[in-house]
Amino acid sequence: MLLILPYNFFIFNFFNSTNLNPIIELSIRKVGHLKKISKLFVFILVLLTAKSLSFSQQKSDNSGCPMTFMIMISSPNEEKAAGFLIKSLRTYGGVYSSAPVILVISDSTKVQGKTLTNEVEKIINLKIDERLRQFPFTDKVYACAEVEQMVADKTDWLVWLNPDVLILAPPTAITADKDAWASLRPVHIQNVGCYADAPVPEYWKRIYKVTGLDTDKVWTVNSLVDNKKIRGYFNSGFMAFNPAKGILREWKNAYVKLLSDTANYSFYTSDQNFAIFCHQAVLSSVVMAKTGKQGVNILPASYGYPLGLQDQEGFINKIDSASNLVAVITGGYGNLKKIKISDSLKSWLETNIK
Numbered sequence: 297m298l299l300i301l302p303y304n305f306f307i308f309n310f311f312n313s314t315n316l317n318p319i320i321e322l323s324i325r326k327v328g329h330l331k332k333i334s335k336l337f338v339f340i341l342v343l344l345t346a347k348s349l350s351f352s353q354q355k356s357d358n359s360g361c362p363m364t365f366m367i368m369i370s371s372p373n374e375e376k377a378a379g380f381l382i383k384s385l386r387t388y389g390g391v392y393s394s395a396p397v398i399l400v401i402s403d404s405t406k407v408q409g410k411t412l413t414n415e416v417e418k419i420i421n422l423k424i425d426e427r428l429r430q431f432p433f434t435d436k437v438y439a440c441a442e443v444e445q446m447v448a449d450k451t452d453w454l455v456w457l458n459p460d461v462l463i464l465a466p467p468t469a470i471t472a473d474k475d476a477w478a479s480l481r482p483v484h485i486q487n488v489g490c491y492a493d494a495p496v497p498e499y500w501k502r503i504y505k506v507t508g509l510d511t512d513k514v515w516t517v518n519s520l521v522d523n524k525k526i527r528g529y530f531n532s533g534f535m536a537f538n539p540a541k542g543i544l545r546e547w548k549n550a551y552v553k554l555l556s557d558t559a560n561y562s563f564y565t566s567d568q569n570f571a572i573f574c575h576q577a578v579l580s581s582v583v584m585a586k587t588g589k590q591g592v593n594i595l596p597a598s599y600g601y602p603l604g605l606q607d608q609e610g611f612i613n614k615i616d617s618a619s620n621l622v623a624v625i626t627g628g629y630g631n632l633k634k635i636k637i638s639d640s641l642k643s644w645l646e647t648n649i650k
Contacts (some may be wrong), residue, residue, distance in 0.1 A: 310629060314454070326409065331333045334452025335578060341561065344570055353505060361396065361452070362392075362395075362452045362453065363453045363455060363467075363470070364395060364417075364447050364450070364454050365396070365454075365457055366439070366440070366454060366455070366456055367398075367400070367457050367458075367459055368400040368402055368435065368436060368439045369401060369402065369407055369409060370402035370403055370406060370407060374436065375409055375460040377409075377411065377460050378409075378459045379412055380462065380648060380649055381412060381457060381459060381460075381461055381463070382397055382416070384414050384464065384648075385397070388464050389463050389467070390466025390468070391468070391618070392466060392467060393466075395597070396416075396418075396451075397416045397418035398417055398418050398446075398609075399412055399416040399418070399420070400419075400420045400435075400443065401419060401421045403422075404421045406491050414545075419571070420439075420443070420446075422435055425515065425552065428555055430573050431571050432575075433532070433574075433576070434551075434575065435577040436456075436580075437548050437551045437573060438548060440454075440547065440548070441545045441547065444537065444539040444542070448539045448542070449540065451539060452538065453470055453471060453479075453536050454536065455535070455536040457534060458533045458625055460625060460627065460628070461600070461623055461625050462626055463622065463623050464618055464621050464641070465621070466622070467593055467622055467623055469593075469596055474594035477589070477591040478535070478538070478543060478583055478587060478591065478592050478593065479536040479537075479585075479592075479593040479595050480531070480583070480595060481534060481535070481595050481597070481599055481600045482517035482519055482531065482594070483520070483526075483529045483530065484520050484531060485521050485605070485608075486519050486522055486524040488570065489526035490614050491526055491527075492526060496511055496527070498563075499577070500581070502554065502560055502563065503550075503577050503578055503581045504581055506554045506581075507585045507586055508585050509581050509585040512529050513585070514528055514584055515528055515529065517529065517530070517594070521602065521613075522608075522611075528580050528581075528584045530576070530612050531600055532575065533600050533602075533625045534599055534623050535600075537649060541586070543586055546582050546586060550582050551575060559650075575579065590610070596622075597613060598615060598620060598621045598622045598623070599623050600623055600625055601625065601633065602625050603626050603631040603635070604625070604626070604627020604628060604631050605627070606634040606635070616635055616636060617637075618632075618636065621635075629649050
């Protein structure tokens with residue numbers, strides 16, 4: 297009768313019949329250490345992965361990029377000005393000095409933005425309805441909508457800057473109201489704005505109708521330079537929006553809808569001022585219709601300050617020192633001579649504005 301013994305019996309007896317015990321014990325100890333090292337390695341790997349996922353989640357929740365700036369250029373001079381603007385942001389932007397900047401090219405046949413390639417996060421070549429180019433700021437409307445769509449889930453605030461803006465201090469007031477959808481300034485001068493106590497003119501009636509704004513929900517603001525109390529009308533040279541709310545995309549939709557109507561197109565091209573300020577009027581109406589008064593953070597006058605109007609007759613609320621300004625719309629760098637400038641800022645301007 298054949299006796300069949302387990303395999304491990306022979307192995308056990310083999311090792312016991314030889315002088316290999318010390319080697320086996322040493323190997324077992326090494327394996328034990330390797331297991332401990334492997335466990336430690338896996339723990340570290342899991343920890344790093346978790347932190348990486350956490351960081352990615354933070355960025356998708358907008359906490360990684362609280363503010364993004366955008367600039368649009370349409371000529372070599374504006375490209376040069378945008379370069380100065382970016383330098384001023386990097387120098388005086390404080391906590392926002394390293395914020396991403398997106399550059400929009402309005403017409404690539406006139407300018408390409410090549411000198412700014414290394415200064416911006418992204419360059420976009422804009423495409424718009426050529427029929428609407430007759431309106432001077434159609435490109436701004438389209439640019440804002442496109443960039444808003446791009447950064448809607450990547451940043452808390454999208455800030456539009458005219459290329460001739462200079463940042464002179466951190467623009468912290470933009471985020472002062474955590475519940476606001478927009479941070480804006482009233483217009484500088486009344487222009488096509490309508491008085492608060494006067495009947496709504498046809499210019500605004502058509503816009504209110506397209507944007508669905510009830511006249512009872514319109515509130516008033518005071519224009520900066522001529523200090524007129526007018527129905528809500530906001531400046532678009534310096535403005536900031538929470539891109540997740542979609543206000544800028546709605547601006548484009550309303551603007552295109554308004555001017556796609558033949559009668560409206562004829563009406564708004566019948567007067568030069570009608571055409572020039574149409575974009576701004578539509579934006580103002582969309583803001584009031586979508587956000588309500590509580591959704592707008594009215595910025596101090598030091599934001600988007602119109603230095604080109606410094607000598608305007610009747611301008612009683614003027615700011616006369618650069619130390620009291622955050623973002624100035626220069627209207628030409630020669631206008632900086634109209635305000636007091638510190639020696640350090642003067643030195644920076646002489647070094648960088650060439």
